[in-house]
Amino acid sequence: MEAKNLLIMDSSPLGLAGESTRKIMYSVVLSLLPALGVSFWMFGWAAVRVVVLTSLFCIALEALIAKFFNSKIDYLDGSALVTGILLAMNLPSNAPWWLLLIGSIVAIIIGKQVFGGLGQNIFNPALVARVFLLISFPLQMTSWPVPGQFDGTTGATPLGILKTEGVGAIAKLKTADLALGYVGGSLGEISALALLIGAAYLFYKKYITWEIPVSFIGTVFVFTAIFYWINPQQYASPVFHLFSGGLFLGALYMATDMVTSPISGRAKLIFGFGCGFFTALIRLFGSYPEGVSFAILFMNAFVPLLDRYFPEKKFGMQS
Amino acid sequence: MVEILLPGFILAGFALISASGLYLASKKFYVYEDPRIDEVEALLPGANCGGCGYAGCRALAEHIVNDHTVDTPCPVAEPIVMEKIADLLGLEASVQEKQVATLLCKGTHENSALAMDYRGIQDCWAAVIVADSIKDCAFACLGLGSCVQACNFDAMRIENGIVVIDEEKCTGCGICISHCPKNLLVLRPVSQKTIVTCSNTDRGPEARKACKVACIGCMKCQKVCQHQAIYVEDFLARIDFEKCTNCGDCVEACPTNAIEMRGEQVYVTA
């Protein structure tokens, strides 16, 4: 008998590739740094305040839930931090602290823990919070500080201007400004370039795949291009639509969120198409200037269905 | 004034029409259900455990009333309940003695040591995928609690590496029986106090090595029993509940303490 030295018995396999939930989450945080950098540069310490406070609130809330309800929750696994940062990137830099707190509560508790915690939520928590705040506190959520001006001046975003004043008013905006971020908006939506750099890192690590960003952005482009072609006086150019608003943030970070997006490639394409379609619809014909958040939340509801009816092709099944 | 009265009358009218519609529907689509089904259901415990074999208490009540029989007793309820139900229908109730689940194993960590450090899913069915047994005895209770999970009445718990059943709380529903991958659980009448707490069918020397209180098939119990109630088959003693009188002769005779008189002090093996 081996006495104390009992041999370990477990099911195969015994090996591990070395991936972990923490690694993935903190890689996403890393990939968001360029965009955060731009927002700090453009909006100054106010932006830092928003990001730090929201992140702290989110992590603290999850830690509280872990303490009182389910000690198995790893509140430091990075998922609360990612939610916090993404939520912050959807907010204006002059958001008051109570707005950040309410948003964090909605994101973590209603958007995530109530469903059963990590991996169980249907809707993207940051977007749930953002939409909640938008509808409950429209005033605070639609006054956007102008980048570079730290005296509290606020203005409308390019999409806001487009909706209220029409195509002529946005004509003078340069595409380069839109892409780099010299426009009004939330912390995360301003610089498409910074977001792309971060997303490239996630592509390299294979944490996101091409299907959702390409189909999402592509659909918006095609849809807006069609209407621009029909009536350029009434509708803005597709390039404008591409670089304005939260499209890049939404397509690269929110729609691709692992938990709330489909698993198979085919399902992802349909998901991205749906997001793009509804974003374009709301932007062109809806009364809200921006449709990305609503579109993604709407498509989130279809994800279990998409997974069920558009799964990976099985080995040995002919159709 | 009209602005208040008119909507008021319109709404009242709608309410009247809806109410009439519902009333007509309840009359036209009425399904006759024997009112006794409700009465029988009210008498049943309402645990919906499925121990009777029917899909819940309502289903059993329907069977009892519609088929006019008390052939299927509710194992969870007190015997008096079945008598009351029988009375309701004008039938004779056959009184069944309360049964309780019994684990035919005493392979605690002291008696049958662990043979391995099992690190897989902590569930009995998952464990038997990895190994036939995790203890020295090939037949021993795994102590990972698949049966405990299945119990609707909180009557089971794991203690010292085996399952312990609270015979007060156990209702004898029998659901746990099929949840043991080693087939160690049986139902026994609660008055049967003499139990062979072993399921090892290996030969004597092997059984001895496997567990301190294993049955080695020595047949001393069979020889000493004056009621022909205990016999050894496949190196394992088995008791015939009909014949056993709980006299305790076999318990004394067993050299390895493999037979227990439930409710009495258990002797630690020397």
Next chain:
Amino acid sequence: MLQLKTFPKGGIHPSQQKISAQASITYGEIPKQLLIPVNQHIGRTANVVVKKNDVVKRGQLLAQASGFISSNVHAPVDGKVMKVFRFSLLGGAIGEVIQIQPDEPGKSYREVLEQDVELSVDLNKLTAEEIRKRIQEAGIVGMGGAGFPTHVKLSPPPEKKIDALIINGAECEPYITADHRIMVEQPAQIIQGIKILKKLFPEVPVYIGIEDNKPDALNMMDKAAAQEEGIFVVPLKAKYPQGGEKQLIKAVLNREVPSKGLPMDVGVIVQNVATVLAIRNVFYHNRPLLERVVTVSGSLVEHPGNILLPIGTPVSYIMDKFNIDRERVRLLLAGGPMMGRTCHSFESPISKTTSALLFFDEKAFVQRQENPCLRCGNCVSVCPMGLDVAIYVQMIQKNKLDDYAKEHIMDCIECGSCTYVCPANRRLVHWMRLGKRIIKREN
């Protein structure tokens, strides 16, 4: 440079650890005791036909197959039957073993083999019926690990037309090099075995699939096959689990075995190289399956190697031979780290299907603290069968299996690729196995 073939869907590239690849096959000695397992195959357990104190000779029948899907068991050495009893086997099972006291413990097993007469075989005189019968009598089973009785595999029903034979030399599991060494050292003999198989399926081409991480094996087998008609060596790009039948057939012939089907449904029969060698020995030495090459490796083995041992050799003999520190062993694997089974006793004997014994200390073991599923889809993207692993496992855990899941879970080949890449450290294969049990119990 031609693109090497491989299977397209899923698969992983674990660290190969072929540290014993250059170690030539060595020969053990007859141990002091042999414990011959009675059940070393898939199918009905054989019936023991010897009893205590019987004297047996090398090659004598110890247990008779019961039925067609069963296998005979023979004595590897001359000796005496001591006992027949239930014992812990490799992989956690408990089953009957026949304890043999050898007449000459300590004798080099190479000498034992040399005493077997080498016969000349005239292929023209062999009939297909005779070949199948002798393979059945010899107790040949799939030596790649599954242990399916070979004579059954080689007797497909007449409506299944076989138009290709594949010899499995992939050996895709990390650490294992037994098949590799056989191909390097006995290529001519393997070809002889293949030619015997070809008598069963005349005019059918034979493809030997070998992964490109074994260039010397490719070289030797290529040379040996070059002189024969209808035998082709197919180099494959190394990927796990290429050695799995279905994946191998897809890689070599680009045919997909249908869901819940068998290779014969696409006209193919697959045989492991070691099995082919054993078949060869049935005719060239009149020898049933009595021994096999076992890779001994792992972090606790200073000089990993490949050793030829009689069936029934206890693990403790190997530990002494390779100087493995008993106190430090915490993990003993029969097979590779991906699909091998953990073992709990050093006295367990090797069987016909033991391709490797791996010894590891505590540090090598990954304790899986299961975290919640992220729905990252890693498992789905590496699954060679294209299963929605994450979704099925969540259903199994919550005991909410639906018909869709039940249909596909049975196709899982339990290769372990999914668990290997899961960032939440979930025991996906263990859950899938549990799911399969639940489904089987329901039927």
